[in-house]
Amino acid sequence: MVDVAIIGAGQTKYGNHQLGMKGMWAEAANNAFDSVDKDFHAKQIDEAFIGSVAFGGGQLGNTAALLTEHSGMQGKPVRRVENACASSGFALRDAWMAIKSGQADVVVAGGIEKMNDLTPERKRFWLGVSGDTEWERLAGLTFPGTYALMARRYFHEFDSSHDDLVHISVKNHYHGLENSVAHIRKDVSFDKAKSGFMVADPLTLYDCCPTSDGASCVILAADHVVKQFTDDPVWINSSAAASDYLALHDRPSITQLIATQMAAKKAYSMAGITANDIDLAEVHDCFTIAELLATEDLGFANRGEGGLFSREGRGRRNEGVTCVNPSGGLKSKGHPLGATGTGQTVEIFKQLRGEVEPVRQVRDAEVALSHNVGGSGATCAVHVYGRDRT
Amino acid sequence: MVDVAIIGAGQTKYGNHQLGMKGMWAEAANNAFDSVDKDFHAKQIDEAFIGSVAFGGGQLGNTAALLTEHSGMQGKPVRRVENACASSGFALRDAWMAIKSGQADVVVAGGIEKMNDLTPERKRFWLGVSGDTEWERLAGLTFPGTYALMARRYFHEFDSSHDDLVHISVKNHYHGLENSVAHIRKDVSFDKAKSGFMVADPLTLYDCCPTSDGASCVILAADHVVKQFTDDPVWINSSAAASDYLALHDRPSITQLIATQMAAKKAYSMAGITANDIDLAEVHDCFTIAELLATEDLGFANRGEGGLFSREGRGRRNEGVTCVNPSGGLKSKGHPLGATGTGQTVEIFKQLRGEVEPVRQVRDAEVALSHNVGGSGATCAVHVYGRDRT
Numbered sequence: 001m002v003d004v005a006i007i008g009a010g011q012t013k014y015g016n017h018q019l020g021m022k023g024m025w026a027e028a029a030n031n032a033f034d035s036v037d038k039d040f041h042a043k044q045i046d047e048a049f050i051g052s053v054a055f056g057g058g059q060l061g062n063t064a065a066l067l068t069e070h071s072g073m074q075g076k077p078v079r080r081v082e083n084a085c086a087s088s089g090f091a092l093r094d095a096w097m098a099i100k101s102g103q104a105d106v107v108v109a110g111g112i113e114k115m116n117d118l119t120p121e122r123k124r125f126w127l128g129v130s131g132d133t134e135w136e137r138l139a140g141l142t143f144p145g146t147y148a149l150m151a152r153r154y155f156h157e158f159d160s161s162h163d164d165l166v167h168i169s170v171k172n173h174y175h176g177l178e179n180s181v182a183h184i185r186k187d188v189s190f191d192k193a194k195s196g197f198m199v200a201d202p203l204t205l206y207d208c209c210p211t212s213d214g215a216s217c218v219i220l221a222a223d224h225v226v227k228q229f230t231d232d233p234v235w236i237n238s239s240a241a242a243s244d245y246l247a248l249h250d251r252p253s254i255t256q257l258i259a260t261q262m263a264a265k266k267a268y269s270m271a272g273i274t275a276n277d278i279d280l281a282e283v284h285d286c287f288t289i290a291e292l293l294a295t296e297d298l299g300f301a302n303r304g305e306g307g308l309f310s311r312e313g314r315g316r317r318n319e320g321v322t323c324v325n326p327s328g329g330l331k332s333k334g335h336p337l338g339a340t341g342t343g344q345t346v347e348i349f350k351q352l353r354g355e356v357e358p359v360r361q362v363r364d365a366e367v368a369l370s371h372n373v374g375g376s377g378a379t380c381a382v383h384v385y386g387r388d389r390t
Numbered sequence: 391m392v393d394v395a396i397i398g399a400g401q402t403k404y405g406n407h408q409l410g411m412k413g414m415w416a417e418a419a420n421n422a423f424d425s426v427d428k429d430f431h432a433k434q435i436d437e438a439f440i441g442s443v444a445f446g447g448g449q450l451g452n453t454a455a456l457l458t459e460h461s462g463m464q465g466k467p468v469r470r471v472e473n474a475c476a477s478s479g480f481a482l483r484d485a486w487m488a489i490k491s492g493q494a495d496v497v498v499a500g501g502i503e504k505m506n507d508l509t510p511e512r513k514r515f516w517l518g519v520s521g522d523t524e525w526e527r528l529a530g531l532t533f534p535g536t537y538a539l540m541a542r543r544y545f546h547e548f549d550s551s552h553d554d555l556v557h558i559s560v561k562n563h564y565h566g567l568e569n570s571v572a573h574i575r576k577d578v579s580f581d582k583a584k585s586g587f588m589v590a591d592p593l594t595l596y597d598c599c600p601t602s603d604g605a606s607c608v609i610l611a612a613d614h615v616v617k618q619f620t621d622d623p624v625w626i627n628s629s630a631a632a633s634d635y636l637a638l639h640d641r642p643s644i645t646q647l648i649a650t651q652m653a654a655k656k657a658y659s660m661a662g663i664t665a666n667d668i669d670l671a672e673v674h675d676c677f678t679i680a681e682l683l684a685t686e687d688l689g690f691a692n693r694g695e696g697g698l699f700s701r702e703g704r705g706r707r708n709e710g711v712t713c714v715n716p717s718g719g720l721k722s723k724g725h726p727l728g729a730t731g732t733g734q735t736v737e738i739f740k741q742l743r744g745e746v747e748p749v750r751q752v753r754d755a756e757v758a759l760s761h762n763v764g765g766s767g768a769t770c771a772v773h774v775y776g777r778d779r780t
Contacts, residue, residue, distance in 0.1 A: 080472040
């Protein structure tokens with residue numbers, strides 16, 4: 001079976017962009033192309049998968065073809081992959097499988113979202129449509145409310161309080177402070193995060209990620225062509241994914257994401273590792289409670305001890321055990337929905353190659369994980385990366 | 391390398407459905423499950439790819455997770471694939487690659503669209519967004535106009551007239567007349583089709599496919615598990631795809647679809663056949679001119695002789711050379727955008743197994759092709775099927 005490596009990765013800054021979709025995609029793709037160590041040209045790409053929830057930007061259908069023609073890839077087989085906020089995590093998985101299938105040697109996975117040209121009302125609509133429409137959105141339940149329900153229930157079931165979420169917010173803002181592509185670069189104190197404007201009780205503004213514009217792009221290659229492009233690849237040692245009921249009320253528990261647990265279990269098994277082997281993880285913290293639950297679902301903390309993991313600072317860069325969200329996560333780096341999954345991969349590629357800002361570098365990082373979630377957990381993709389292939 | 395077979399296929403009737411998206415998908419999926427010759431259960435599915443342009447139906451994001459939970463597939467890795475009207479042609483390709491990758495043995499590819507609960511204005515909007523938004527849709531050019539430009543240019547460049555398109559309309563209505571799942575089952579005479587209500591000169595109502603609701607679902611399996619499910623599989627001997635500039639004005643010629651030509655060339659080469667070997671083809675006739683161009687781009691007719699191919703009835707069932715659109719095509723069977731690609735595969739599965747209505751059966755059919763186009767040719771997927779694997 002063919003092994004798959006990342007040979008290049010690039011993205012735009014996340015935030016409020018003046019560029020339209022085409023320009024943002026071209027910037028991310030060109031950054032990825034330029035990051036390849038040896039000669040590389042878009043014509044060498046065999047196939048492309050682009051994640052997007054497709055709001056804003058105006059081009060709601062056939063988006064992938066339009067974007068790829070703006071990055072020198074016209075003619076190639078391309079498609080858009082949509083799984084809400086996990087769109088490009090699945091684009092990455094599908095690109096990885098395309099190489100493993102023997103049908104392609106060099107494949108692009110990317111993502112894009114253009115949100116900030118929408119009115120607040122339209123933005124709320126397009127964010128809401130990834131939750132269950134009939135049972136949640138039309139009843140008035142949007143994502144802050146969904147995750148607030150999960151947080152309240154978690155505090156009820158386990159020894160935890162909002163303070164544990166505040167620690168996550170503070171950590172992620174600290175991690176993202178020197179990240180040049182991050183949307184929100186602010187030194188946020190515990191007191192400030194704790195007393196933020198209430199969004200959906202118990203979640204304050206500092207528990208919620210921003211809505212960002214952004215694009216990200218990674219280039220994957222089959223083992224037999226990797227050396228043509230770089231002597232310093234990052235290997236994707238496993239890809240796993242799962243789904244769950246879309247509406248919260250259908251799930252037996254709302255304090256764990258079964259899709260994350262299933263995907264993580266498979267990803268560890270395929271890569272031949274355990275959660276303890278992960279040096280750094282880019283985790284889907286659309287809300288701080290989502291990161292807390294993920295630390296348990298991914299096995300970094302025992303069930304019910306995600307609060308403790310947070311309180312003890314076990315996810316802090318070069319202080320804790322497993323660095324969680326070295327990029328700043330969705331909270332600080334930002335969350336351009338369709339771009340978030342492969343954006344996590346861009347961070348991991350640069351971290352494992354020692355190419356991020358020196359102050360942000362996770363020391364001795366060899367093994368990494370990305371965790372990308374759609375909606376409130378209906379879809380999830382987990383990937384394990386290594387300096388070595390396993 | 392693993393070979394890939396179809397072991398089951400089902401769909402809803404195409405037309406104006408009372409069912410919502412969930413019910414339509416469940417019906418198509420259950421029809422596919424029931425069509426498997428030996429014991430089969432949804433739990434045996436490893437992964438799923440569902441094509442949809444996502445208009446109507448209310449659930450615009452995370453659609454795939456919602457649909458799969460309504461067909462007993464909850465928990466499985468699923469995603470929505472979007473490439474305008476070629477969405478499920480690409481879902482099929484991605485499912486095929488997933489099996490070839492060795493990551494999955496049983497994979498579902500399907501598609502769905504719910505259009506007829508939209509107001510005419512919203513329907514026009516959601517149809518238009520798959521053309522180029524900036525250069526075409528916002529200038530007032532919708533798809534009937536786009537294809538009318540292609541037809542006018544074709545008549546200017548070659549020995550052809552609107553009569554050649556009328557023959558295509560008449561043939562497809564004839565083929566679809568006894569198709570129990572077809573949207574428009576009418577015996578249409580040459581004179582009636584020729585004098586239809588003008589939509590976009592030279593295209594009349596009889597040159598344009600209807601907008602349909604519908605869902606389709608096919609089940610693919612790896613060669614080493616096929617016998618567990620059926621002794622009568624249909625093999626997908628090749629899958630190929632390509633893209634092109636989204637806007638017409640960027641292309642060197644508007645009387646050929648380069649994406650079709652590229653995909654067809656690769657598909658024939660991979661299957662080890664030529665166009666002459668194809669017994670029947672399900673071709674993307676969103677407009678009659680699209681079928682005329684496809685007969686050339688796919689190599690059934692020489693360049694400039696698509697009109698002659700039509701006039702001479704060479705695409706007619708059991709009278710011509712290669713039966714083109716035995717189902718009735720998009721014109722008669724209908725066009726529920728995201729469902730169309732895998733809907734073509736359902737027809738081919740049943741034709742090659744001798745399971746369609748007897749009057750519709752293409753005699754001695756061994757090798758078939760499906761051709762699914764997004765927009766006015768920005769994306770295209772071509773698959774070659776056979777009773778034997780090559």
